[in-house]
Amino acid sequence: MWELASQAPEQPGVYLFSDGRGRVLYVGKAKDLRRRVLSYFGREQPVKTAQMLARARDLQFVVTRTEVEALILENQLIKQHRPRYNILLRDDKTYPYIKLTTSEYWPRALLVRKVEADGNEYFGPFLGHGTAARLMDLIRMYSQVRTCHWDLKPEGTLPRPCLYFSMGACLGPCVAGLTTREAYLDAVREVRMLLSGKTGKLGKVLQQRMWEAAEREEFERAARYRDLERAVKALAEGQVAELPGKGSFDVFGVEGDGRDVTTVVLVYRQGKLCDKREYHFEGAEVPADGAFLSEFVPQFYEANPAVPEQVILPFAVDEPEALQGFLAAKAGRGVEVLVPKRGEKRKLLELAQENAGESFRLRFRHPAREGERLGAEVQSLFHLPNPVLRIECFDVSHTGGEAAVVSVVVWEKGKLAKREYRSFNVKTAKPGDDPAAIAEAVGRRFRRLLAEGKALPDLVLIDGGPTQLAAARQALAKVGCQLPVVSLAKRFEEIYQDPGQPPLRLPNNHPVRLLLQKIRDEAHRFAITRHRRRRRARRLATQLLAVPGVGPTRARKLLAAFGSVDGIRAASEQELATVVGRKLAKAVKAAVSREKA
Structure with missing residues (x-):
């Protein structure tokens, strides 16, 4: 392996360690490939890295023009190969999108969590499931664009419509004659305006259509436009915290013990905390440091493309310029990566760290879970x-x-x-x-x-x-x-x-x-503890029996009255006298007071 490493180019790029079967074990990036891969063989490595090197049988390189390209390629290769020794983002709860299948003759609106190059339109991502769910309710109940999974033909070949048509939640393109393509595409345009955030323009259009329907005495249609206009207005009022914009930032907190790691991301939009994400890496065998974040942050934004204006981290990452370039490429604008030392952002960072510590404790330090491990x-x-x-x-x-x-x-x-x-x-x-x-x-x-x-x-x-x-x-x-x-x-x-x-x-x-x-x-x-108690009892019993006038019977009475040898020692002469008389009480008190050990 050292011979392969010594042949690496002195350029930015990505390297891949593979086992004897060709399976990728680890993917890494480097500003200087030769220097980076040779570092694996020049010093003692952590246990996890040493295990990877012991299994590795091949080393490959992919040269890139810049560090940013190397970071992007590394992230793509990690997603493709899922290497065993990389930090893998196993939480699949990515931000939701709404997909408008405009490539179909009768377009649908669907809630999805993955954007694909399939010729359809995607709107989002929406932070949290709540906003996307409310939008889907609006589309389903008011726009009458279908949300089913039927693969419909243009002529509408089904014998009867589903329940959504009877509820007024679909125009029924599945059955010939229930609607026209022009009317259906009008409804699709309304959905596009809604999802594009043009709620003000859409509200005016809906209000105009409501009055036109009322003049034609189509009161049910007018009521539908009225309800849709009100719902769009309500959505617009509460939408500001859900869309990335000015003042948007994500705050990362990390906690680990060298074996397990927990990461918490607090999502702020327009100064409001609108989401919290947490990820747990069991058996990661890595410290919770900048190297860990260098692997985690790109994967996080690959799965959740809502890149804010600022990314706030608890400590500096390896090659911060490459990370900034990667985030800028994802966002289409500049992105700041900050490690604040004071001020309001530092307080938010401390809050994220507290959340990470608590989540780590609950996940990895719960007695039952810790006991199992x-x-x-x-x-x-x-x-x-x-x-x-x-x-x-x-x-x-x-x-x-x-x-x-x-x-x-x-x-x-x-x-x-x-x-x-x-x-x-x-x-x-x-x-x-x-x-x-x-x-x-x-x-x-x-x-x-x-x-x-x-x-x-x-x-x-x-x-x-x-x-x-x-x-x-x-x-x-x-x-x-x-x-x-x-x-x-x-x-x-x-x-x-x-x-x-x-x-x-x-x-x-x-x-x-x-x-x-x-x-x-x-x-x-x-x-x-038990030995000292027994020793005191034996010595006390010996001393009690040594007191003239105290035999086994009176010793048992004392123990029965005061419960234990400690009780006899703590009792006063007056209390002892109630059991053995005043004269013996004085002798017993003197005997037990001599036993201090």
């Missing part, structure tokens, strides 16, 4: 048969072997399920034997889950190294439960999948490592 990554990393939606983590805590407690915390569908946390007081394992304590808790936990028929986790996580991992696996085998188990060792954050194999070391920012650390740390926190 992380679960899929865990499944892929450990080669598990099913997506990981539930993880249970075990950790042991004690002080020199005293009051050992094993905690179980649950991560499910993207969040910690605190109501399902459990803890086990170690009973059979020797003090300080952490693997034995883990084995005891794992055995007790899953023996009960199996007996009660409850759902099992997709992955078991153990805090510790290969010894703790082996103990957990043996405990699961004894209860007849086959589950995937891994352990996470604290010192170097190594992941053990098999006690006899070397550990897996992931980068510090790897999502699976961060997830396992989060669950492990929560298990550690919960284990310490």
